[in-house]
Amino acid sequence: xxxxxxxxxxxxxxxxxxxxxxxxxxxxxxxLRDEGLFVVTLEKPVSRSxxxxxxxxxxxxxxxxxxxxxxxxxxxTLLKAGLPLVQxxxxxxxxxxxxxxxxxxxxxxxxxxxxAAFHEALAEHPSVFPPLxxxxxxxxxxxxxxxxxxxxxxxxxxxxxxxxNRVMAALVYPIIMTGLGxxxxxxxxxxxxxxxxxxxxxxxxALPLPTRMLLxxxxxxxxxxxxxxxxxxxxxxxxxxxSVSDRFGPSIDSARLRVPVFGxxxxxxxxxxxxxxxxxxxxxxxxxxxxxxxxxxxxxxRVLSSALDRAVLSVSRGESLADSLRVSGVFxxxxxxxxxxGEESGELAGLLTGVAESxxxxxxxxxxxxxAILEPALILIMAAVVLFVVLGVLLPIFELNQxxxxx
Numbered sequence: 001x002x003x004x005x006x007x008x009x010x011x012x013x014x015x016x017x018x019x020x021x022x023x024x025x026x027x028x029x030x031x032l033r034d035e036g037l038f039v040v041t042l043e044k045p046v047s048r049s050x051x052x053x054x055x056x057x058x059x060x061x062x063x064x065x066x067x068x069x070x071x072x073x074x075x076x077t078l079l080k081a082g083l084p085l086v087q088x089x090x091x092x093x094x095x096x097x098x099x100x101x102x103x104x105x106x107x108x109x110x111x112x113x114x115x116a117a118f119h120e121a122l123a124e125h126p127s128v129f130p131p132l133x134x135x136x137x138x139x140x141x142x143x144x145x146x147x148x149x150x151x152x153x154x155x156x157x158x159x160x161x162x163x164x165n166r167v168m169a170a171l172v173y174p175i176i177m178t179g180l181g182x183x184x185x186x187x188x189x190x191x192x193x194x195x196x197x198x199x200x201x202x203x204x205x206a207l208p209l210p211t212r213m214l215l216x217x218x219x220x221x222x223x224x225x226x227x228x229x230x231x232x233x234x235x236x237x238x239x240x241x242x243s244v245s246d247r248f249g250p251s252i253d254s255a256r257l258r259v260p261v262f263g264x265x266x267x268x269x270x271x272x273x274x275x276x277x278x279x280x281x282x283x284x285x286x287x288x289x290x291x292x293x294x295x296x297x298x299x300x301x302r303v304l305s306s307a308l309d310r311a312v313l314s315v316s317r318g319e320s321l322a323d324s325l326r327v328s329g330v331f332x333x334x335x336x337x338x339x340x341x342g343e344e345s346g347e348l349a350g351l352l353t354g355v356a357e358s359x360x361x362x363x364x365x366x367x368x369x370x371x372a373i374l375e376p377a378l379i380l381i382m383a384a385v386v387l388f389v390v391l392g393v394l395l396p397i398f399e400l401n402q403x404x405x406x407x
Contacts, residue, residue: 008037063128067101069157076150104128131294139285149284156280170367174374189221214392253302272359279352
């Protein structure tokens with residue numbers, strides 16, 4: 001029989017640990033309870049072979065958003081079929097292939113089996129289950145319609161995943177082209193151009209302007225190419241650190257929203273996320289103030305989060321959410337108008353979902369247009385650089401050839 005490692009409290013409240021042999025986890029728990037012990041934790045010890053295979057959630061075994069979305073959809077189906085929560089979690093864990101997801105679900109199942117609420121068990125894994133997930137699960141448990149909430153939650157996660165995939169698919173090509181272009185230019189100016197153009201340094205005549213510029217750039221790059229790479233890496237590292245700092249982060253987030261083309265796209269994506277999540281939370285029975293607090297945590301931009309935090313204070317004082325968002329001036333004008341109509345009609349959740357779907361299509365069109373402009377623009381920039389190098393090399397050759405003919 002397999003052994004299970006336990007931590008229990010005896011009748012005097014003293015904590016005890018040890019091992020118990022049993023065929024299943026459930027029978028092991030029942031055996032401990034029959035002895036008058038309160039089970040705190042109960043799990044199968046990790047063997048050395050399991051440690052080597054890495055069944056824990058490490059750096060390369062995180063639970064991705066697509067994994068969470070798929071597991072949520074399957075859990076909703078099992079709950080809709082009438083299975084109790086613990087049995088649904090156990091059945092779901094058995095059919096999952098990824099060890100990281102299976103381990104998290106086993107932990108959640110054990111905590112629920114020990115008497116914890118489902119949303120409390122989820123909250124113990126904040127790196128896997130975002131606040132949106134926990135709050136909607138709590139609303140479903142409280143209202144007695146957890147199966148419907150899980151279906152709505154899986155739809156919300158699927159929409160977020162679809163939007164994220166659209167953005168990433170559009171930006172992958174420009175990012176790769178920019179990175180490869182930087183490496184190509186660095187290699188060209190540091191190692192190739194000096195050997196080709198260096199022969200013109202003793203030309204004995206004033207070199208053409210493109211050639212002089214090429215010599216200057218190649219000389220600088222060949223001398224300091226390592227420092228250029230280090231400076232680029234440090235700049236990226238400093239930007240990332242400053243963007244998450246309390247002092248400079250809000251300013252950087254504000255600047256991100258003002259960047260031409262990309263700033264407007266970022267705002268639209270954030271608006272879609274806010275409308276989807278807020279609509280889903282409200283339709284799931286989560287109170288408005290708590291819903292706004294959850295949305296504020298997942299916005300990903302402190303300027304927008306601050307606007308929602310101020311909206312929480314306004315709503316708690318009995319003021320209108322639409323007026324608060326209108327005064328902030330950070331969200332598109334359509335959002336306060338839709339919210340105002342929703343507050344008056346009592347259909348706020350449905351209207352938010354509708355405007356989110358409308359904005360999602362607008363974001364898709366914006367991404368498509370941006371990609372159509374970026375790709376030829378990058379090609380033109382690379383062509384201009386290559387033309388500059390070719391002119392810098394060929395012009396002295398033409399002049400040398402002219403001197404030979406005339407001489």
